């Protein structure tokens with residue numbers, strides 16, 4: 001399992017298990033703040049990841065599908081803009097299912 005060294009705890013966030021919409025492979029455990037659709041993943045809210053977060057693209061390690069591209073927001077934060085419909089999210093995802101990057 002790959003723990004994201006950039007992860008910072010946020011108050012009032014809830015865990016979401018993000019997985020690839022194409023092959024269902026778990027991608028990361030994310031802590032979302034607030035309601036609404038998940039359009040971006042902020043790098044510092046990714047708790048654990050099956051992917052190397054130093055890459056500029058978020059690509060499913062299982063099927064090679066592009067899931068998102070990295071951006072730096074005006075606030076200086078890094079994040080990934082998700083490709084529409086490329087991921088599934090599930091509330092309270094179990095992080096044990098996430099595998100380390102190969």
Ligand SMILES: [Zn+2]
Pocket residue numbers: 020021022023024025060061062063064065
């Ligand atoms: Zn996939």
